[in-house]
Every structure is written in structure tokens, then in C-alpha cells.
Amino acid sequence: MNRRGWQALGAVVAVLFGALCFYLYLKATPYQEVVDHGPSxxxxxxxxxxxxxxxxxxxxxxxxxxxxxxxxxxxxxxxxxxxxxxxxxxxxxxxxxxxxxxxxxxxxxxxxxxxxxxxxxxxxxxxxxxxxxxxxxxxDLKDLPPDPDADPYxxxxxxxxxxxxxxxxxxxxxxxxxxxxxxxxxxxxxxxxxxxxxxxxxxxxxxxxxxxxxxxxxxxxxxxxxxxxxxxxxxxxxxxxxYNTDHDSLLTLLLRNFPQALVALAALIVLACWHVGVRHGPLLEPVPRARRQLQEHLRASADFILRRHGQDSLLQALQQDILRRARRRHPGFEQLAVAEQWLVLARLTRQPTRAISQALSPRPKQRLSSAEFSRQVAHLQTLRNAL
Known part of the structure; x- marks a missing residue:
């Protein structure tokens, strides 16, 4: 399209746009509308x-x-x-x-x-x-009798x-x-x-x-x-x-306007208390497997028996073990009198009869001191090891 054609097209568009504006001006009717935005x-x-x-x-x-x-x-x-x-x-x-x-x-x-x-x-x-x-x-009031002059309101x-x-x-x-x-x-x-x-x-x-x-x-x-x-x-x-004798408390206002902030604050307080809380005792390091030897198990078992059943149970166990070994070393040992058994044990262990009698005689009910108990156990173990 040449230059003159573009000018003609522009003139037509301008005329049509002007006619549309004039038509809208004639048809448009101004009016007022009140928009209610509610109470202030x-x-x-x-x-x-x-x-x-x-x-x-x-x-x-x-x-x-x-x-x-x-x-x-x-x-x-x-x-x-x-x-x-x-x-x-x-x-x-x-x-x-x-x-x-x-x-x-x-x-x-x-x-x-x-x-x-x-x-x-x-x-x-x-x-x-x-x-x-x-x-x-x-x-809840009683009904009144009918009034001839009825109340209009x-x-x-x-x-x-x-x-x-x-x-x-x-x-x-x-x-x-x-x-x-x-x-x-x-x-x-x-x-x-x-x-x-x-x-x-x-x-x-x-x-x-x-x-x-x-x-x-x-x-x-x-x-x-x-x-x-x-x-x-x-x-x-x-x-x-x-008209408002009861104020909202600060906590009520916070709950109403900042509930998320209060939840975060409560979680922070709980975490802080958990972090600085006092422990009941120091943390124990895990025991390495290399230390779990038979000797430790035996010691732990002896400590348990000592706490639960006392010293007599441990001493009697050693005495019974000595008598059991003597029966194996000397046939008919259990049929001998006590004095004869002590003589046999003295011969087998090369220990004096007095030491044998002290080791195998029943112990008094009173509790032995730690040193005396250790000496008694050591003496019984010496007899047992000699059999």
C-alpha cells in the first residue's frame, strides 16, 4: 500500500473513532451511587x-x-x-x-x-x-387476665x-x-x-x-x-x-494476635530447659568389649552373691568345694568322722590340723570385717588349690 492509501485508511479510522465517541457521549447517563463501607x-x-x-x-x-x-x-x-x-x-x-x-x-x-x-x-x-x-x-410470669382496653404495642x-x-x-x-x-x-x-x-x-x-x-x-x-x-x-x-470494665489480659491479646509467636517462644523455652537441665550423674563411657573378661564376670557374680546372700554363702561354697575334692582324692572320705576327715585333709594339703579345723568349722553369725573375710577366703582357696 502506498503512502496515499495509508493516509486514507487513517482518516477512515479517525472518523469511525470520533463517531463512536459521539455515540457514547449521547447514550451515557451520569448517576451517583453511595457505597456503604459499614461502620467506621x-x-x-x-x-x-x-x-x-x-x-x-x-x-x-x-x-x-x-x-x-x-x-x-x-x-x-x-x-x-x-x-x-x-x-x-x-x-x-x-x-x-x-x-x-x-x-x-x-x-x-x-x-x-x-x-x-x-x-x-x-x-x-x-x-x-x-x-x-x-x-x-x-x-415465667403468670398470664394476666384479658384487658378490655388491649395494648396496641x-x-x-x-x-x-x-x-x-x-x-x-x-x-x-x-x-x-x-x-x-x-x-x-x-x-x-x-x-x-x-x-x-x-x-x-x-x-x-x-x-x-x-x-x-x-x-x-x-x-x-x-x-x-x-x-x-x-x-x-x-x-x-x-x-x-x-462499657468495658473487664480488660483483656496481655496473654489474651497475645493469643489473639500472635499465636504463632507464642508457640515458637514456648518451644524455645522447652529446648533451653532441656539443654541446661541438670543431669542425675555423669555420662558413662561405653565399656569396650576387650575388658569383658571371664575374671570380671566372676568378680561381678561374687559381688552379687555377697550383696544378696552375705559372707556365709561364699565361705560355705568354698568349704563344700574342698570336701568335694577330698572325696575324689580319698575314697570313703565322706564316711569318716570329722576329726578323721581333718587328718586326711592335713595329709593331703600338708597343712596343720589346726588350720584345717579353723577353715572348715562353722562360722559365727556375726559379720566378719573385710580384712578377716579376705584372710578366710584366701586360706580356703589355699586348701582347695592343694587338693
Whole structure:
């Protein structure tokens, strides 16, 4: 293809590309799309972030804490303490601290965490027991007689206020019910069947007990009058929100985030202990086969017999061997009297009769000294070798 042909082809391609772009421009319609990336890291770390922001918007100062260590520095007057975290590890001393703070004028709001046990007369919630309220399951309550004025919202909790035309509706968990056996409560809020919030005075302060605090988490806080109830309980105060009274230990955090490193560290510690461990004794070198001679076996056998059966067994074995050899050297030896046997042995071994009698006479039961035992054995071996 010549130069003019390439130019024509390029012009055609340019025209087609321009036409395609113009067509796409006419057909393309711009639009906006919102991509939901889920809760922010702050919201995931703080389940009551929306509640804090709502209170601040209504001029209620809010701080949150992770433990009760901040309580001594909080002035109870015009201050609210919201215990929304797990309290299973609260000690009696901490409970006294919280109640004394409330008695001095603070407002305390906490969640009942355990059911009342009729058999033991207590629950696993020490703070709830101290304020003398009980929590039970709503399904265990007796059915009420039918009400001619049926409740249109039996699953919502109603809070009635003075000079109000209608109650406030909040969405407490209706599975639980609060009881006041001592009639201490000054106010309460009920659903169609159960009670889910109670308020009672405590010294100069007040205590509010609720069956759950999930209604103040996102997104439930924006439903019904949930947010309003939170403001109502804490109006004209400063708020400290305690939602994590139980810190994760260092070991728990390490197990959660660095399990492989902990396994490697444990293996390293085991190997180090094995390496520097104290032995029970020095290592013995293997005995070369050249040293395993008959004499060593005989010595080991004699040492074993000496330990197990004593000196008499070894001496008697030598004496019996002497008498057996004498019978072979002198026929009829066993039929002779003892004195005559000693005479025969003296003649055969060329040893004095006195030495023969000392060697073959029965030994006393007492143990011989090492030197005396060695002399006795040597004397018997001399007699035996002479036969």
C-alpha cells in the first residue's frame, strides 16, 4: 500500500473513532451511587458512639472509661455513671465504692445481668442484689387476665410522665422482667407483660436499673423514643459511660494476635530447659568389649552373691568345694568322722590340723570385717588349690 492509501485508511479510522465517541457521549447517563463501607473503626470499637454523639448534641458532656479507676476523681453532684459493660468481675469493694458515690448525689444507671435464683436466694449480679431488685424471665410470669382496653404495642415499653398526653415508647428486650419485692422503686416502665426499668432513690442520688442497654446502640437508638429516654435519664448532668470494665489480659491479646509467636517462644523455652537441665550423674563411657573378661564376670557374680546372700554363702561354697575334692582324692572320705576327715585333709594339703579345723568349722553369725573375710577366703582357696 502506498503512502496515499495509508493516509486514507487513517482518516477512515479517525472518523469511525470520533463517531463512536459521539455515540457514547449521547447514550451515557451520569448517576451517583453511595457505597456503604459499614461502620467506621470508631463505631466498631465503641458500640455506644452514637449515644455519646446524641448526648453531646443535646449539651450533655460525655466521657467514656474502661474501668472504675476513674470514679474517685468524679464529683457525684450533677454527674451520671452509666454501667453498660460486663460487671461479672466486679468485687464487693468496687460495688461499695459505686454505691457510696451514688449515695453522695450521683446518678447510677446499670443493666441487670443475672437471673434471681430462688433456691440460693441470690443472683450472680452482686450489684443488683445490693439494690434488692430481682430479674426473671418474662415467660415465667403468670398470664394476666384479658384487658378490655388491649395494648396496641405490647412489645414496647411505656414510660408515663406527669402532664404528658401520651407515654414514651422504648424498645427494651421484653424477654426479661424486673421485680421489686421490697417496694423500693419510685418509678418504673412496663411493656404489655413485664417491667423493664425501675428507679429508686439512694441517699442523695438515684439508681436506675434496666433489663438491657441494646436500645442505646446503633441503629436501635434512632428508633421510637430510645434516644429521648437516654437524654431524660441524664439531663442536666455530665455523663461517664463505662462499657468495658473487664480488660483483656496481655496473654489474651497475645493469643489473639500472635499465636504463632507464642508457640515458637514456648518451644524455645522447652529446648533451653532441656539443654541446661541438670543431669542425675555423669555420662558413662561405653565399656569396650576387650575388658569383658571371664575374671570380671566372676568378680561381678561374687559381688552379687555377697550383696544378696552375705559372707556365709561364699565361705560355705568354698568349704563344700574342698570336701568335694577330698572325696575324689580319698575314697570313703565322706564316711569318716570329722576329726578323721581333718587328718586326711592335713595329709593331703600338708597343712596343720589346726588350720584345717579353723577353715572348715562353722562360722559365727556375726559379720566378719573385710580384712578377716579376705584372710578366710584366701586360706580356703589355699586348701582347695592343694587338693
Amino acid at each position: 473503626p470508631e463505631a466498631r470499637a465503641n458500640p455506644y458512639l452514637a449515644a455519646e454523639q446524641f448526648l453531646r448534641q443535646h449539651n450533655v458532656p460525655v466521657t467514656h472509661a474502661n474501668s472504675l479507676d476513674v470514679l474517685p476523681g468524679i464529683d457525684p453532684r450533677q454527674h451520671s455513671l452509666l454501667l453498660f459493660g460486663d460487671r461479672s468481675n466486679m468485687t464487693p469493694r468496687q460495688i461499695d465504692q459505686v454505691l457510696n458515690w451514688t449515695r453522695a448525689g450521683g446518678r447510677l444507671v446499670f443493666v441487670a445481668e443475672s437471673l434471681w435464683d430462688e433456691k440460693t436466694g441470690q443472683s450472680n449480679d452482686l450489684l443488683l442484689d445490693r439494690v434488692q431488685l430481682h430479674q426473671s424471665l418474662s415467660k 405490647p412489645d414496647l415499653t411505656k414510660l408515663y410522665l406527669e402532664d404528658a398526653d401520651a407515654p414514651a415508647y422504648v424498645s427494651f428486650d421484653t424477654a426479661f422482667h424486673l421485680e421489686d419485692p421490697k417496694n423500693l422503686a419510685q418509678a418504673w416502665a412496663n411493656s404489655g407483660k413485664a417491667t423493664h426499668m425501675m428507679q429508686l432513690n439512694h441517699g442523695l442520688g438515684s439508681i436506675t436499673v434496666v433489663t438491657d442497654a441494646d436500645l442505646w446502640k446503633a441503629p436501635a437508638i434512632e428508633q421510637y423514643d430510645n434516644a429521648w429516654l437516654l437524654w431524660y435519664l441524664n439531663a442536666d448532668t455530665s455523663v461517664t459511660l463505662l
